[in-house]
Amino acid sequence: MIRTPHISCGILGGITRQTVIDLARQDGLTVHEEFMTLYDLFSADEAFLTGTAAEVIPLISLDNKKIGCGTPGEITGRIMNLFREATKVGDAF
Ligand SMILES: Cc1ncc(COP(=O)(O)O)c(C=O)c1O
Incomplete structure (x- = not known):
């Protein structure tokens, strides 16, 4: 299961974040958008960040x-692979 803060927590509803949510759900993962605390982050099994420039990067x-x-x-x-595949473009030359 993937957990991410709900938009009502004050985060930006970024397009990369929404793309990752959609890709994860399409791939059968459960994504919960909810109120989260720092404790949730520190007690997570793993974490990653999303953004247009960084795309998807591990937060270790x-x-x-x-x-x-x-x-x-x-x-x-898995998410990095899904995102890379979904945003892949043809060779430049
Ligand atoms: C505060 C904040 N959160 C998240 C993001 C990532 O948003 P996006 O996925 O649309 O690049 C940005 C990008 O500028 C930002 O400024």
Whole structure:
């Protein structure tokens, strides 16, 4: 299951975030948009960030504390692959 703060928490409803939510659901993952705390983040098995420039990147630590094992997680890798595949364009030449 993937959890992300609900828009009502004050986050930007980014297009990359929404694309990731849609791709994850299409791939059979459950995505909950809900109120979240820092505790939720620190106790997560893994975490990732989304944005137009970074696309999808693993978040392995915060404030010198590991998130999960402190390495990119399995779901994160799956999401990165889904996003890469969905946004792939043809060769430039
Ligand atoms: C505060 C904030 N959150 C998230 C994002 C990512 O949004 P998007 O996925 O649309 O790039 C941005 C991008 O500018 C931002 O400024």
